[in-house]
Amino acid sequence: AGLCLGVFAFELTFTVVRRLAGSHGLATGDRRHSYDLLGRSRGNRDRSTLVLWTLAAVSAGAGYAADQVSLAAAGTMIAVAFVIGTAAGGRLWQAATTAGDGRPEVGSPVDRRSGGLTISPSVEVPQPWERP
Numbered sequence: 001a002g003l004c005l006g007v008f009a010f011e012l013t014f015t016v017v018r019r020l021a022g023s024h025g026l027a028t029g030d031r032r033h034s035y036d037l038l039g040r041s042r043g044n045r046d047r048s049t050l051v052l053w054t055l056a057a058v059s060a061g062a063g064y065a066a067d068q069v070s071l072a073a074a075g076t077m078i079a080v081a082f083v084i085g086t087a088a089g090g091r092l093w094q095a096a097t098t099a100g101d102g103r104p105e106v107g108s109p110v111d112r113r114s115g116g117l118t119i120s121p122s123v124e125v126p127q128p129w130e131r132p
Contacts, residue, residue: 003081004063007056010034010085018096032096041095 002009011034019026038048062081066074 001063003066003078004060006059006062006081006085007052010089014089014092018093034092037092037095 014034016026018024018032019028024030035045035048035052038051039045042048042051059081062077066077069077
């Protein structure tokens with residue numbers, strides 16, 4: 001059953017360890033989750049979604065296969081999944097530690113205060129509560 005939830009277990013472990021190692025609060029939001037890091041490295045969110053859905057399907061298939069084989073073979077499958085997850089975690093860890101604090105900067109493409117758009121300081125943007 002643990003193999004079926006491999007992607008979720010990886011994300012939870014990766015996030016908790018990363019935040020504890022960085023002395024950040026566990027309930028603090030950031031943009032350094034595996035999904036966000038994959039989106040940056042692959043160029044867009046669609047690709048990172050496809051990668052994570054594929055990994056989830058592979059995890060589910062591995063969980064089903066582990067149920068059908070001997071305990072020794074299932075243990076080997078879990079060990080292989082652990083090694084692969086550790087290697088992937090190492091690569092994501094490098095990306096997370098070079099990504100700054102993971103919070104969007106003012107005016108960045110993910111800055112929600114400007115409606116998610118990059119706006120140059122010289123452009124005046126009317127606020128919804130202001131009348132023309």
